[in-house]
Structures are given as C-alpha cells and as structure tokens.
Amino acid sequence: xxxxxxxxxxxxxxxxxxxxxxxxxxxxxxxxxxxxxxxxxxxxxxxxxxxxxxxxxxxxxxxxxxxxxxxxxxxxxxxxxxxxxxxxxxxxxxxxxxxxxxxxxxxxxxxxxxxxxxxxxxxxxxxxxxxxxxxxxxxxxxxxxxxxxxxxxxxxxxxxxxxxxxxxxxxxxxxxxxxxxxxxxxxxxxxxxxxxxxxxxxxxxxxxxxxxxxxxxxxxxxxxxxxxxxxxxxxxxxxxxxxxxxxxxxxxxxxxxxxxxxxxxxxxxxxxxxxxxxxxxxxxxxxxxxxxxxxxxxxxxxxxxxxxxxxxxxxxxxxxxxxxxxxxxxxxxxxxxxxxxxxxxxxxxxxxxxxxxxxxxxxxxxxxxxxxxxxxxxxxxxxxxxxxxxxxxxxxxxxxxxxxxxxxxxxxxxxxxxxxxxxxxxxxxxxxxxxxxxxxxxxxxxxxx
Amino acid sequence: xxxxxxxxxxxxxxxxxxxxxxxxxxxxxxxxxxxxxxxxxxxxxxxxxxxxxxxxxxxxxxxxxxxxxxxxxxxxxxxxxxxxxxxxxxxxxxxxxxxxxxxxxxxxxxxxxxxxxxxxxxxxxxxxxxxxxxxxxxxxxxxxxxxxxxxxxxxxxxxxxxxxxxxxxxxxxxxxxxxxxxxxxxxxxxxxxxxxxxxxxxxxxxxxxxxxxxxxxxxxxxxxxxxxxxxxxxxxxxxxxxxxxxxxxxxxxxxxxxxxxxxxxxxxxxxxxxxxxxxx
Numbered sequence: 001x002x003x004x005x006x007x008x009x010x011x012x013x014x015x016x017x018x019x020x021x022x023x024x025x026x027x028x029x030x031x032x033x034x035x036x037x038x039x040x041x042x043x044x045x046x047x048x049x050x051x052x053x054x055x056x057x058x059x060x061x062x063x064x065x066x067x068x069x070x071x072x073x074x075x076x077x078x079x080x081x082x083x084x085x086x087x088x089x090x091x092x093x094x095x096x097x098x099x100x101x102x103x104x105x106x107x108x109x110x111x112x113x114x115x116x117x118x119x120x121x122x123x124x125x126x127x128x129x130x131x132x133x134x135x136x137x138x139x140x141x142x143x144x145x146x147x148x149x150x151x152x153x154x155x156x157x158x159x160x161x162x163x164x165x166x167x168x169x170x171x172x173x174x175x176x177x178x179x180x181x182x183x184x185x186x187x188x189x190x191x192x193x194x195x196x197x198x199x200x201x202x203x204x205x206x207x208x209x210x211x212x213x214x215x216x217x218x219x220x221x222x223x224x225x226x227x228x229x230x231x232x233x234x235x236x237x238x239x240x241x242x243x244x245x246x247x248x249x250x251x252x253x254x255x256x257x258x259x260x261x262x263x264x265x266x267x268x269x270x271x272x273x274x275x276x277x278x279x280x281x282x283x284x285x286x287x288x289x290x291x292x293x294x295x296x297x298x299x300x301x302x303x304x305x306x307x308x309x310x311x312x313x314x315x316x317x318x319x320x321x322x323x324x325x326x327x328x329x330x331x332x333x334x335x336x337x338x339x340x341x342x343x344x345x346x347x348x349x350x351x352x353x354x355x356x357x358x359x360x361x362x363x364x365x366x367x368x369x370x371x372x373x374x375x376x377x378x379x380x381x382x383x384x385x386x387x388x389x390x391x392x393x394x395x396x397x398x399x400x401x402x403x404x405x406x407x408x409x410x411x412x413x414x415x416x417x418x419x420x421x422x423x424x425x426x427x428x429x430x431x432x433x434x435x436x437x438x439x440x441x442x443x444x445x446x447x448x449x
Numbered sequence: 450x451x452x453x454x455x456x457x458x459x460x461x462x463x464x465x466x467x468x469x470x471x472x473x474x475x476x477x478x479x480x481x482x483x484x485x486x487x488x489x490x491x492x493x494x495x496x497x498x499x500x501x502x503x504x505x506x507x508x509x510x511x512x513x514x515x516x517x518x519x520x521x522x523x524x525x526x527x528x529x530x531x532x533x534x535x536x537x538x539x540x541x542x543x544x545x546x547x548x549x550x551x552x553x554x555x556x557x558x559x560x561x562x563x564x565x566x567x568x569x570x571x572x573x574x575x576x577x578x579x580x581x582x583x584x585x586x587x588x589x590x591x592x593x594x595x596x597x598x599x600x601x602x603x604x605x606x607x608x609x610x611x612x613x614x615x616x617x618x619x620x621x622x623x624x625x626x627x628x629x630x631x632x633x634x635x636x637x638x639x640x641x642x643x644x645x646x647x648x649x650x651x652x653x654x655x656x657x658x659x660x661x662x663x664x665x666x667x668x669x670x671x672x673x674x675x676x677x678x679x680x681x682x683x684x685x686x687x688x689x690x691x692x693x694x695x696x697x698x699x700x701x702x703x704x705x706x707x708x709x710x711x712x713x714x715x716x717x718x719x720x721x722x723x724x725x726x727x728x729x
Contacts, residue, residue: 017689017694244585
C-alpha cells in the first residue's frame with residue numbers, strides 16, 4: 001500500500017512541479033549569491049548571515065546536496081512518469097472501436113454531428129477524400145446500417161512525449177558517463193619549450209613550441225595561438241596550432257586554448273659550471289602583497305630536496321621590491337620552513353646551497369583545458385532526440401479520427417465524428433476545420449444529388 | 450548619413466506612429482461599441498486594421514535591412530553586443546507579434562508587441578553603436594549567429610505570450626469590454642509558448658555546443674547560462690501545468706509573465722553579473 005502510494009507520488013506531475021520550482025529558486029540563488037570555494041571571505045564580510053548562507057550550501061549551490069538531490073529526484077520522477085505513461089501508446093491502434101452507442105462520438109461534448117445528403121457510395125467517397133485532405137487515411141468498415149471511418153495521422157508522433165522525456169534520461173546517462181570515464185584538467189599548463197604529461201593513464205604529452213597573442217588596434221584580444229607537438233609514449237605524432245574555438249583533438253582528448261601568462265627561464269648548474277637543468281617555469285599562480293599582485297610559481301628542486309617559490313615583478317604597477325629584470329626566490333626545507341630569500345638578477349649567476357642559479361629572462365606559458373569526455377556524444381544525441389520529440393508533439397501531433405455515417409432516411413445521413421488528440425493538443429480546432437469542410441460538402445451535395 | 454541609421458530610425462518612427470494610431474483607433478472603436486456587442490471578437494480585419502499590419506510589416510523590413518547592413522559592414526552576424534542584440538530582439542518581437550496577430554485575427558496582439566518592440570529600439574539607440582572587433586571566443590560566426598538567432602525567435606514569441614497574458618489579466622470589469630475575449634488571449638499565449646519553448650531549447654543546446662568548443666565545457670553555471678535554464682524551466686512548468694494539470698486563466702497568465710521576467714533578467718544579466726557572457 002505504502003509502495004503504491006510512493007509509486008504514485010514518484011510518477012506524479014505535482015512532484016515534477018515542486019522539484020522544478022526548487023531548482024528554479026536554487027538556480028536564482030546561484031545567480032544572485034557569488035559562487036566560490038573561498039567562502040571565508042564571505043563569512044568575514046557577511047558575518048552570521050554568511051555562515052547561514054554557507055550552511056545552506058548557497059555559496060556552492062550547484063554542487064550542494066539540495067541541488068544534486070533535487071535534480072536526481074526529478075530524473076527519477078521523469079523515469080517513473082515515462083514508464084507509467086508508455087501504456088497510453090495503445091492509442092496507436094487504428095481500429096474500429098465503436099460499440100454501437102452514439103455517445104461514443106460525443107467525446108465529452110467535443111464530438112460533432114453533421115447532416116449530409118446523398119447516396120452512401122457518394123458520401124463515402126467524398127468523406128474519404130475530405131479526410132485525406134487532413135491527412136487521415138480512413139479505413140472503412142460497416143456496423144449494421146452504419147458506415148464507420150477510422151484514421152490516424154502522424155502515428156510516430158504518439159511517441160513524441162515519450163521521446164522527449166526519455167531523452168532527458170539519456171542526458172543524465174551522458175553526464176554520468178563523462179563523470180566516470182572521462183577526465184578534465186582545467187589548468188593544463190605548458191611553458192614554451194617544455195613538455196608536460198596529460199596524465200590519467202593516457203601516455204600523451206604536450207610540448208609547447210611557441211605561444212603568440214595578437215590584438216586588434218583598440219587593444220582587445222584578436223587571437224591566442226599555441227603551436228604544440230603531441231607526443232604519444234614519447235614519440236612525436238602531431239604538430240598543430242591550437243586557438244580559441246579550434247581545439248586540438250587526439251585520441252579522444254581535446255586541448256582547448258584557455259589562458260596564458262608569464263614564465264621565467266632558469267638554469268641550474270653545479271659550482272664547476274656543469275649545467276644540471278634548464279627550466280622554463282610557468283608563473284601561473286599569484287600572490288598579493290598590499291596592492292601588488294605578483295605572478296608566482298612553486299616547485300620542487302629534485303636535485304637538492306628543497307622546494308622553492310619564484311616570484312616575478314607585479315603585473316599591476318611599478319613594483320618597488322622586484323624590478324622587471326629580477327626574480328624573487330624563496331627557499332624552503334623538506335619541512336616547508338622558509339630558509340632564505342634572494343633576488344636573482346638577469347644573467348647573473350647566484351650560488352645557493354651548492355647550486356648555481358641563473359635567471360635568463362621572461363618567457364610565456366600557455367594554459368589549456370585538457371579533457372576527454374566520452375559522454376558528450378550521448379549528450380548531443382539526447383539534445384537531438386529532445387528537439388525531435390518536441391517537434392513531434394507540437395508541430396506534427398498524433399491524431400486519431402473516428403466517424404460514423406448513420407442513415408436517417410433514403411437520402412439523408414447523419415455523420416458523427418470525433419478526434420482524439422494526445423493531451424488534447426489542438427484537436428478541437430482541427431475538428432472545427434473538418435466540420436467546416438463537411439458542411440461545404442452538404443451545400444455541394446445538394447447540387448450533385 | 451549612415452544607411453544603417455536611416456533604416457533603423459525610419460523603422461522606429463514607423464512603428465511608433467503605427468502603434469499610436471492603432472491604439473487611438475481601437476480605443477475609439479471600443480468606445481463606440483455597445484456593451485453587449487460581440488464585435489470585439491470579430492475574426493476578420495477591417496481595411497484600416499489591414500493597413501496598420503502592412504505598416505508593421507514595412508517597419509520589420511526596415512529593421513531587417515538595418516540588421517543586414519550592419520552585418521555586412523561588421524563582417525559577422527550582428528549579435529555580438531547589447532546594441533546589436535537589442536535591435537535583433539526588437540525585430541523578433543515585431544515579427545512574432547505580426548504573425549500571431551495575423552494568424553489569430555487579433556490586432557491587439559500586434560499593438561502590444563509594437564509597443565514592446567519600440568521600447569526595445571529606444572533602449573538600443575541609447576547604447577553605443579560602434580562596431581567592435583571580435584574577441585577570440587566570439588570568432589565562431591556560424592554557431593554564434595545560430596545561437597543568438599534562436600534566442601531572437603524564442604524571446605520574440607515569448608514576448609507575444611507576455612503581452613497577451615497581461616491583457617488577459619486586465620480582462621475583468623468594465624475594461625473587459627475594451628479587450629478581446631480572455632479565452633482567445635489565453636489560447637494565443639499557449640501557442641506562443643509551443644513555438645518559443647523549442648527555440649529556447651535550441652538556444653541552450655547551441656549555446657552548450659558553442660561553449661564546449663570555445664571554453665572547453667558545455668555547461669559552466671555561468672549566470673547567463675543559469676538564467677536561461679531558469680527561463681526554460683519556468684516555461685516547462687507552464688506547459689506541464691497547462692497540459693496535464695489543466696491550469697488556465699490567471700494562474701497560467703502569471704506563470705507566463707514570470708517566465709518573460711526571466712527572459713528580461715537573462716537579457717539584462719550582463720549588466721549585473723560578470724561571467725563568461727560579458728561581451729559588452
């Protein structure tokens with residue numbers, strides 16, 4: 001009993017209405033309230049209200065339990081609704097369903113009755129033609145003295161609503177497929193001359209040959225172009241450019257041009273002058289001190305076990321601490337404790353802890369989005385299905401026609417007619433047009449009889 | 450003088466004059482009608498009404514010419530900033546109003562959409578009309594044009610639903626005599642949604658496709674994307690409540706008005722919220 005009630009709720013449109021309203025309100029909150037992972041800023045700014053909003057998950061609405069659970073419930077609702085309404089496809093049967101009772105054609109007051117004159121052969125022929133004008137291929141049968149007509153049109157559109165709702169379930173399948181079997185790295189950064197591995201077990205690496213940004217005369221960006229080599233198991237397989245709107249595709253992996261920034265070129269040698277390493281280090285993060293925002297990079301020094309942060313001159317004003325030809329370097333021990341701070345001056349070697357560092361100058365890095373989304377094709381297919389289903393439901397709706405020509409006397413007949421439309425989409429209007437056509441038949445038939 | 454401005458301003462003058470004359474004509478006609486006269490529900494246009502429709506058609510043609518001229522001079526579809534989109538939106542409202550008015554034999558639809566269209570044109574004229582070069586993300590002219598054109602059609606038809614829903618809300622008391630029958634208005638509102646909703650779906654689908662190519666993700670919960678989804682959900686709600694729950698009358702009209710509010714919120718969202726769509 002409880003299970004039956006639960007099923008009834010899960011497939012009800014009322015539930016869909018409630019869930020959609022929740023999603024609308026949550027989405028509005030997501031628009032009006034800044035969405036961020038750095039919620040502490042808002043706790044400090046808004047105080048108790050900030051904590052309350054954070055508790056409700058409103059700073060990250062679209063990943064909040066409320067939003068995810070509501071969305072999943074909606075999909076479950078659609079699933080139950082789709083299954084329960086698929087029984088209505090019995091409407092597709094194009095059979096004579098007349099049971100002898102003229103009330104059959106009343107259709108709750110929506111049927112029509114037209115008086116016609118003529119012989120039965122003449123009227124039958126004319127009716128078939130008129131129904132054909134409205135694209136009903138009428139099947140004719142007899143019931144006692146009456147002649148029955150049954151026709152359907154846009155038969156496939158009976159599946160329209162089913163297709164629309166099933167496509168939403170397919171959309172969910174596509175999303176889950178991408179989440180479980182795909183990957184997406186939103187900050188795949190490669191400095192000029194360097195090679196970075198995509199990871200995720202792909203065996204694919206990317207080497208950035210060059211990055212170039214060009215601008216229109218008014219200073220707005222015109223093009224960001226990265227020229228890259230794709231390596232598969234360390235073999236060069238492809239050399240190509242990547243620009244915005246023209247991602248590079250390789251083995252289902254897509255590389256999108258996303259952003260760019262400064263990098264710093266450093267050499268590391270031993271005290272005897274033997275070059276140990278040359279690195280072009282992307283300064284992809286930033287550190288703010290007062291009003292200055294400085295590009296920074298943090299990396300491990302594999303040779304020495306130390307880690308270091310390198311900091312470039314501020315990008316938003318004249319930096320009094322680090323000039324354009326300098327690079328700030330902070331060193332940390334194995335425990336992350338700061339041990340020293342030095343400034344590297346361009347082309348001047350500096351010895352630190354038995355290693356010699358030389359800053360050669362600035363370069364650039366290119367930021368890509370590297371992703372593999374096996375679910376995307378499912379998502380686009382669901383979109384196509386959804387649109388097709390909508391077109392079927394709204395523009396080519398399924399209709400079923402029942403008519404009975406009943407003899408009144410030798411020359412007079414009464415035509416009972418009704419149209420069945422799924423969810424009554426426009427059936428009444430079409431019936432009116434058919435009746436108008438039939439009434440013209442009555443005027444003509446008097447002349448021809 | 451710039452030929453684009455000539456077309457635009459001439460179209461604006463024509464639509465303002467047409468709307469003004471139509472309102473005066475309708476008001477005079479309503480004042481002359483006896484309260485039991487059902488002629489307000491006539492299904493054929495008078496000669497004067499036909500002339501007003503022709504003037505609307507001419508205005509729409511002038512606006513279309515302005516859009517085409519701008520497209521030729523800019524080298525891309527004229528949908529890349531608020532000035533261009535406002536003119537296109539206005540054209541969409543005008544054309545949708547004209548078609549729905551003609552097919553349903555109801556001049557009130559054309560009058561109300563003319564007013565809305567004129568307001569949008571006045572807004573467009575307040576903006577800078579400079580042609581800006583395209584930033585990299587907008588350099589996908591086909592998808593850009595298809596995405597925004599779908600929005601023009603969707604928003605235009607939703608505007609029709611909005612105007613007739615507002616009229617149907619006022620359809621009570623003595624004002625009832627001046628307005629078309631509420632049931633007729635409600636039917637037109639429904640028809641506008643069954644045209645607009647698929648196009649709104651197309652807007653979202655094409656936008657997602659474009660986002661996947663330009664930004665690497667087909668959905669980013671960007672404020673404008675989310676606002677479009679909210680709009681879509683409201684109209685989906687309307688369709689379900691009307692078809693399955695048999696909602697009609699005030700409830701349905703309010704839902705459509707709420708839906709169009711979401712359209713306006715989405716349209717002007719660029720000014721309020723920064724995000725990936727901030728191409729101003």
